[in-house]
Each structure stands twice: as C-alpha cells, then as structure tokens.
Amino acid sequence: xxxxxxxxxxxxxxxxxxxxxxxxxxxxxxxxxxxxxxxxxxxxxxxxxxxxxxxxxxxxxxxxxxxxxxxxxxxxxxxxxxxxxxxxxxxxxxxxxxxxxxxxxxxxxxxxxxxxxxxxxxxxxxxxxxxxxxxxxxxxxxxxxxxxxxxxxxxxxxxxxxxxxxxxxxxxxxxxxxxxxxxxxxxxxxxxxxxxxxxxxxxxxxxxxxxxxxxxxxxxxxxxxxxxxxxxxxxxxxxxxxxxxxxxxxxxxxxx
Ligand code: OOG
Ligand code: MG
Numbered sequence: 001x002x003x004x005x006x007x008x009x010x011x012x013x014x015x016x017x018x019x020x021x022x023x024x025x026x027x028x029x030x031x032x033x034x035x036x037x038x039x040x041x042x043x044x045x046x047x048x049x050x051x052x053x054x055x056x057x058x059x060x061x062x063x064x065x066x067x068x069x070x071x072x073x074x075x076x077x078x079x080x081x082x083x084x085x086x087x088x089x090x091x092x093x094x095x096x097x098x099x100x101x102x103x104x105x106x107x108x109x110x111x112x113x114x115x116x117x118x119x120x121x122x123x124x125x126x127x128x129x130x131x132x133x134x135x136x137x138x139x140x141x142x143x144x145x146x147x148x149x150x151x152x153x154x155x156x157x158x159x160x161x162x163x164x165x166x167x168x169x170x171x172x173x174x175x176x177x178x179x180x181x182x183x184x185x186x187x188x189x190x191x192x193x194x195x196x197x198x199x200x201x202x203x204x205x206x207x208x209x210x211x212x213x214x215x216x217x218x219x220x221x222x223x224x225x226x227x228x229x230x231x232x233x234x235x236x237x238x239x240x241x242x243x244x245x246x247x248x249x250x251x252x253x254x255x256x
Contacts, residue, residue, distance in 0.1 A: 002028070004035060008042030011154050014140035015043075020098050023141050023150045036152035037213055043155065044079045052081035055222055056110070057210060058135060059202045060156040062226030063194040066103070069230045072148050075202075077209050078156030080222060086136070086160045091255045092234065097138040097159060100234045103227030104178045104242050104250075106192050106199040107133035107163050110223065114207045115216035123203040126217070129166040130173050132244035134252070135224055136160030137231055161224060164250035174198040177245040178228050182238050188229035192244075199225035 007024060014021040024039075025031050048054075060066070060076040067073040086092060094100065111128030118126075137157035141150055151157060173192050180188040196202050202225035207217055217223060232240070236256040243249045 012043040031149040036149040039153040055080040058224040059226040078158040101231035103231040127169040132164040132247040134162040190229035
C-alpha cells in the first residue's frame with residue numbers, strides 16, 4: 001500500500017520539477033478528503049524542510065465560475081509559502097510550471113488570531129489590511145483534470161501569488177468590479193461579490209476549515225479568498241494587468 005508520505009512525495013516532486021502526474025484517484029479511487037489534507041500537510045512539510053516559510057492560506061472554489069471551470073464544487077483550501085510570492089510588476093517564467101493559469105482574487109492580511117466558528121464581523125475585526133491579488137494556479141495533474149481529493153492533496157493547485165497595494169482593513173471589498181486584461185484585451189470581467197457573495201465569507205470559511213486541521217489564522221498570514229472569475233491560461237509573451245475598482249491594479253509579464 002502506498003503511504004500518505006509516499007503520495008506527498010509524489011505531489012511535491014511533481015510541483016518541484018514542474019512535471020505532470022496522473023491523478024492519485026486513478027489508482028486510489030477511495031482517497032478521502034481527510035487523507036488528501038494529510039497528504040497536503042506532509043507535502044508542505046517537505047517544502048518547509050527545504051527552507052520555505054509559512055505565508056498564509058488560499059481558499060479555492062469559492063465562486064461559481066471557478067467551480068464550473070474545474071468541475072469540482074466544494075470549497076477547498078491550501079497553504080501559501082514565502083517562495084510562492086511573486087514580485088508584482090515582474091516576470092513569471094512559464095517553464096517553472098506545468099500549465100499555469102492566473103485568476104483575480106482578494107487578499108487579506110491577518111492582524112489578530114482567527115480560529116474556528118467566527119462571524120463575518122469577527123473575521124473583519126481580525127484583518128489588518130486588504131489588497132487586490134492574483135493567484136497563479138498550476139495543477140500538477142495531467143490536462144489540469146482532477147477529483148476533489150486530488151486537488152486538495154496537490155495543495156489546491158496553489159503555486160504563486162501577487163499582491164497589489166494594501167488598503168485599510170475597513171475598505172469595502174464586498175462588490176468591486178474586476179477587469180483582467182491580456183495585452184490590453186479584456187479576458188475576464190467580474191466582481192468580488194462572485195466570491196461567496198462577499199469575500200469576507202471566504203475568510204470565515206478559512207478560519208473554520210483550517211481549524212479542522214488543527215491550525216488557525218495567525219497575525220501576518222495572507223489569506224487569498226479565491227478566484228472571482230474563471231482562470232486564464234498563461235502563454236509566454238503575455239502581459240497581464242488586472243484592475244480592481246478602488247483597490248488598484250496588479251500586473252506581471254510571462255516569459256518562456
Ligand atoms: C483549484 C484551485 C481553485 C480558486 O481560487 O478557486 C482556486 C483549481 O482551480 O485548480 O484556487
Ligand atoms: Mg485561486
């Protein structure tokens with residue numbers, strides 16, 4: 001029998017070497033969500049052993065557009081490390097990924113610990129600042145195809161993120177227009193309200209879901225609330241610029 005540690009090695013190596021792998025559920029159709037989160041935790045422990053440090057959490061499949069794009073409709077979460085943070089305005093090297101996509105998100109930075117069952121007001125009170133953000137997702141599975149347990153084990157496809165200018169914690173981000181442009185052409189138009197009706201609900205869900213894994217949101221953690229629109233697949237040569245109403249813009253370019 002394959003151990004959870006072996007499966008963690010498989011997904012971690014796929015990410016580290018940017019190599020597509022078959023879905024874990026091809027050979028383990030009964031892989032449970034709990035085991036998938038255990039694999040995720042073990043694969044992140046491998047990253048930490050290589051010197052990567054905790055940067056926070058990402059929420060996933062918090063909008064209908066995202067659920068439809070990947071055919072999974074459960075809210076999921078993953079872990080962010082400092083090595084995943086990319087320099088806003090910089091370049092992304094396509095070759096470092098299997099098949100990267102970008103999606104617009106809202107980022108929170110936590111100022112006070114947040115754990116378990118909390119209200120939206122309690123969640124907002126724990127926020128230090130909010131920012132426009134872009135997540136780079138890169139499923140390590142062939143053809144970007146996976147079942148729920150696969151994607152969770154694969155750190156919920158997280159592989160990079162950009163954070164734009166931080167704004168005050170009391171900035172209303174419940175319904176902000178978002179325009180993602182590639183080389184000046186609109187590719188996605190949406191609203192932050194697509195994220196569970198209000199991205200703060202994603203923060204509430206984060207506090208609850210990470211508590212099931214014995215974790216809590218700590219001061220300094222960044223929480224990505226989930227893609228507001230479908231994700232855009234990245235091609236070398238593209239310049240991505242995303243504008244968020246009142247929050248500002250986040251941009252980067254793709255090189256081979
Ligand atoms: C799964 C991760 C989903 C989001 O923001 O909804 C996600 C995927 O789409 O590969 O990051
Ligand atoms: Mg995302």
